[in-house]
Amino acid sequence: MDRRMHLVGKVALVTGGASGMGCGFAEALLKAAAKVCIADINVETGVATESDLRQQYGHENVMFSKCNITSATEFEAVFKRTKEAFGGIDIVVNNAGIGGETDENWEQTVDVNMKGTLRGLRLAMYYLSVEHGGRGGCIVNVASMTGLNPNPLSPVYGCTKAGIIHATRCYVVSEAAKKSNIRLNVLCPAFVDTPMFRRLAAGDATQTIGGDQTAVTAFIERIGVLSTEEVSVALIDILTDETRNGLILRCAKKTGNVYSTLTVQDV
Numbered sequence: 001m002d003r004r005m006h007l008v009g010k011v012a013l014v015t016g017g018a019s020g021m022g023c024g025f026a027e028a029l030l031k032a033a034a035k036v037c038i039a040d041i042n043v044e045t046g047v048a049t050e051s052d053l054r055q056q057y058g059h060e061n062v063m064f065s066k067c068n069i070t071s072a073t074e075f076e077a078v079f080k081r082t083k084e085a086f087g088g089i090d091i092v093v094n095n096a097g098i099g100g101e102t103d104e105n106w107e108q109t110v111d112v113n114m115k116g117t118l119r120g121l122r123l124a125m126y127y128l129s130v131e132h133g134g135r136g137g138c139i140v141n142v143a144s145m146t147g148l149n150p151n152p153l154s155p156v157y158g159c160t161k162a163g164i165i166h167a168t169r170c171y172v173v174s175e176a177a178k179k180s181n182i183r184l185n186v187l188c189p190a191f192v193d194t195p196m197f198r199r200l201a202a203g204d205a206t207q208t209i210g211g212d213q214t215a216v217t218a219f220i221e222r223i224g225v226l227s228t229e230e231v232s233v234a235l236i237d238i239l240t241d242e243t244r245n246g247l248i249l250r251c252a253k254k255t256g257n258v259y260s261t262l263t264v265q266d267v
């Protein structure tokens with residue numbers, strides 16, 4: 001039996017889709033002939049990305065919607081607009097996230113990465129569920145390798161990513177997911193060459209504790225850096241292979257893509 005989910009005509013909502021990894025995901029989805037709404041807090045970059053992608057993949061296949069994922073009103077409005085514009089939603093990629101470990105910004109890291117992603121997860125479950133007019137589909141939450149293993153340089157960020165992994169784990173075993181045939185998986189990349197990574201590599205001390213750039217540089221060199229295209233290949237594999245459900249996909253330059261289960265054996 002063919003277990004490939006064909007992306008042709010499928011509708012995807014990608015948060016943080018204006019730049020970095022989210023922009024790469026949007027482009028990979030469009031190449032596979034899906035329709036994409038990029039939702040992002042950054043209007044200037046969002047409009048520019050929308051214009052660029054429309055030129056390449058057709059005006060009717062791409063839309064940008066301004067959205068701060070920490071705002072319940074704005075986030076729900078994006079789901080409504082996407083459904084109205086494209087006739088439904090099949091794929092949600094909860095990708096938007098930030099780094100920040102200082103006294104001034106650590107709580108914002110929690111608000112965006114943890115509360116914002118939880119909000120996106122709850123909305124995705126609602127809009128994909130059959131009982132609320134959805135048609136099932138696939139949710140991919142973007143966490144990080146630092147959500148799995150301890151990383152002494154960014155503990156707050158790492159905690160939020162661990163939270164995203166656990167939230168996904170809980171929804172995977174939910175009745176709501178089973179009833180509506182909703183697949184949920186988590187993507188855990190190591191370093192990826194994006195604006196966020198470049199700020200870190202250039203010495204932005206607000207993203208790590210300790211302010212030891214030598215340690216950051218050594219860490220990056222040890223782990224290696226993926227391109228957004230490489231991570232997008234991983235996303236498309238999760239989306240198209242319908243057997244992929246309840247999984248963590250770790251992506252790193254040196255080890256490649258490694259799947260493992262989200263749940264462990266029950267007691």
Ligand SMILES: NC(=O)C1=CN([C@@H]2O[C@H](COP(=O)(O)OP(=O)(O)OC[C@H]3O[C@@H](n4cnc5c(N)ncnc54)[C@H](O)[C@@H]3O)[C@@H](O)[C@H]2O)C=CC1
Nearest residue numbers: 016019020021041042068069096097144191192194195196
């Ligand atoms: N770059 C890396 O090395 C890695 C990044 N990640 C995660 O991947 C995701 C994407 O990161 P990058 O592309 O590297 O970051 P980025 O900073 O290059 O892009 C993130 C995008 O999200 C948007 N955004 C930020 N806050 C938002 C909010 N409150 N509401 C809506 N949009 C918002 C930004 O405007 C930006 O367009 C994040 O969740 C990040 O934590 C995970 C592992 C490695």
Ligand SMILES: CC/C=C\CC(=O)/C=C/C=C\C=C\C=C\[C@@H](O)[C@@H](O)C/C=C\CCC(=O)O
Nearest residue numbers: 099144145146149150151154190191200207219
């Ligand atoms: C502010 C966040 C910046 C980038 C986003 C991000 O999520 C990047 C993650 C990249 C890689 C994570 C790798 C985690 C590795 C762990 O298994 C441990 O090996 C980390 C242990 C020590 C790190 C310091 C060192 O190597 O000396």
